[in-house]
Amino acid sequence: MTDKKISMLHNLFNDLSSTPQPIYSKLKQAISQKIATGEWEENQRVPSESEIVKALGVSRMTVNRALRELTAEGLLIRQQGLGTFVAKKKSHSALFEVHNIADEISARGHQHRAELLVIESGRATVEEAMMLGIRTSHDIFRSVVLHFENELPIQIEERIVNAMLAPEYAQQDFTHHTSYEYLMSVAPMTEGEHLVEAIMPSSVECERLQITSQEPCLQIKRRTWSGDDIVTAARLLYPGSRFQLFGHFGR
Numbered sequence: 001m002t003d004k005k006i007s008m009l010h011n012l013f014n015d016l017s018s019t020p021q022p023i024y025s026k027l028k029q030a031i032s033q034k035i036a037t038g039e040w041e042e043n044q045r046v047p048s049e050s051e052i053v054k055a056l057g058v059s060r061m062t063v064n065r066a067l068r069e070l071t072a073e074g075l076l077i078r079q080q081g082l083g084t085f086v087a088k089k090k091s092h093s094a095l096f097e098v099h100n101i102a103d104e105i106s107a108r109g110h111q112h113r114a115e116l117l118v119i120e121s122g123r124a125t126v127e128e129a130m131m132l133g134i135r136t137s138h139d140i141f142r143s144v145v146l147h148f149e150n151e152l153p154i155q156i157e158e159r160i161v162n163a164m165l166a167p168e169y170a171q172q173d174f175t176h177h178t179s180y181e182y183l184m185s186v187a188p189m190t191e192g193e194h195l196v197e198a199i200m201p202s203s204v205e206c207e208r209l210q211i212t213s214q215e216p217c218l219q220i221k222r223r224t225w226s227g228d229d230i231v232t233a234a235r236l237l238y239p240g241s242r243f244q245l246f247g248h249f250g251r
Contacts, residue, residue: 008040009047009055016056021228023058027066029227032190035075035086044086046076098192098224100180101147101155110150116174117208118144121163131223131233132162139163141170143179146208149242153209156237165231179232187226195221201237209239216240 012034016026034040047055052063067084070076077087105112120142129136140160147155159179161169165187172182183189201209201217209217220236 009051011039012047012052012056024062024066024069025228027052027056027058027063028070031066031070032075040086042086042088045082046084046086048083098180098189098222100178101157102178102181105147105149105154108149111148113148113151114175114178115146115148116143117146118142119170119174121170124160128160128233131230132160133230134162141166143169143174145174145179152242154238154242156205156208157234158237159232159234161232162230165226165229183224183231187229187231189224189231190227191225193223198240199237205237209237211239211241218243 012027012030016030031040031046040046049060049063049067052058053060056063067076067078071078071084074087076084078084102112102114121139122142124132124134124136124138124140126136128140129138132138132140134140140163143157143159143161145157145159146153147157157179161179161183163169166183168186169179169182172179174182197219198216199219201211201213201215203213205217206213206215211217217240218238220238221234222236223233224231
């Protein structure tokens with residue numbers, strides 16, 4: 001075994017998470033992180049199943065599952081008779097991505113301001129537990145933030161947060177920095193999903209957004225993950241006349 005491969009295995013062992021989760025999941029997370037940071041480069045051959053089994057003292061089934069799932073997710077590529085390699089990064093263009101609303105507004109040359117309307121802690125309801133993939137006895141945070149662009153309300157952000165993954169969420173000042181900034185600092189997003197639909201706002205939402213009851217709104221329901229855990233579920237509501245989605249698609 002080469003010195004470089006020995007170093008790869010040693011660093012991989014040191015980077016395994018100490019959190020209570022399946023070993024294959026810890027191994028996936030460690031390898032994904034090394035690929036994301038560029039420590040394991042594109043087209044680089046990674047240690048074999050047997051080398052990882054021997055170095056980490058885990059079962060072959062565990063290693064096989066981790067490598068198989070990483071291959072299915074496009075991070076690794078396995079070539080018969082040659083080994084497993086870091087896959088080339090794929091270029092892609094999504095309809096929209098997750099960004100910090102304060103940065104989006106600043107990029108337009110406008111002023112961002114936020115009002116914190118609600119922030120509280122509690123035990124997850126059945127519906128909240130299902131959204132976050134946790135038990136109903138689990139502690140969560142709930143918040144409602146109203147975002148302004150040049151003093152005009154642009155978004156109502158309703159959010160629930162897994163308290164175990166962001167324990168100091170309720171202590172943050174979301175009038176000076178956004179929930180996005182805090183959550184990305186404590187539980188960096190690795191995956192997300194969106195559900196977009198047009199709805200009619202409630203009377204309270206009309207008042208908050210300073211719109212009439214006849215104006216439709218764009219609702220985005222979003223969940224984001226850090227590793228295998230769902231960190232937060234948010235409902236974002238925009239006045240239809242002040243917001244649009246934009247996507248660029250290549251041929």
